[in-house]
Amino acid sequence: MGMLIQSVASINPLQLWSDSNSPVHLQNATVTLIQQDGEIIECRLSFPVTPELYHRIDSEALFNLKPEVRTPLTNSHFQPELDIHIEATLKPDRLPLLRPQATNAEEAAFYLSNLSQQQASSPDSYIPSETNHPFTLLETENWLALSVKQQQNSGEIGYRTFWSYVSPQTLNGNSVSEEELSENITRFFTDVVGGSLDSAVQEFADETVGTLSNFFQELTSKSSLNPSMFQTVLNFFTEDDWPFTKIQGDLALRSAFQGKNGTWDCYAKVREAQKQFVFYSICSVNAPEDKRQAIAEFISRANYGTIIGNFELDFIDGEIRFKTSIDVEGDTLSSALIQSLVYTNVMMMDEYLPGILAVVSGESSAVDAIANIEGE
Structure with missing residues (x-):
């Protein structure tokens, strides 16, 4: 498991919207972004509200503040003259809308602020049925109060909700196991009932378990329908029986491929923010300095007429590689697309590898090597 990186930024003002299409005005809010292996796994929003606004949030169960998912209020009662602070987390199925727009909390805050201004200036421009519209990031129902x-x-008084008992990884749908969910629910109910399970509390518990089960069923369904690009890549190489290693600190995998003409390393890399996937076959030999001009001619001739992908040469160290890539902005990366790019890539490297080796060793000129391969 990669290291978690957290960044924080302020956002002021921010306008959210409730189910009743009524604005919720927030001042002095703070955005916290939590990332793992370069990918956003959680976005939190912290903000103070007046007692009057909290009464509305409480009565309308905004930010999913339903009674059945709260622990009891500790120590005392809320005082009417003091602000109340709420911390909420963005529902995991909304994160794909935020990931392409932000690599840190400042960028996330800037993006949410711009969305808020756009929505405030033209509130009728968004239709609630547009479930994947960026404006859904501003809906209170898409935030879970923690x-x-x-x-x-x-001293401090208040309460927690069940969502604060769940790790970002679990809430994000990456590892929703029955064992972990059961443990989270147990800890939650320990705080709710203090060990007393009379019939009334049991009825409350049954209702809560039903609510949580429905949420996680919905979460799992949405997660399977909208996995991250990197998860899609992981799934493909796992299901296609490729041995691979995850590159620490990057959304990339390293593997090896054995063709008819040799064996070489391969790299699969995802650029989530740019919605891009790239796959490389790295030639098993580097071109020595005195052969780089000849190899440059060889790959230039090889690239001419190639429809998908291209050979590349690093003139600094002589590395030779074949690259295939795709940009899926506004679309979805699928296993079929990955398969096409990967196998087109390795077949091209395998086909041209004998020519590369012949030119590097000095056994053939670039012209003759290409002619031998392409039958000219």
């Missing part, structure tokens, strides 16, 4: 707190002279 905690509600108020700082009083006697």
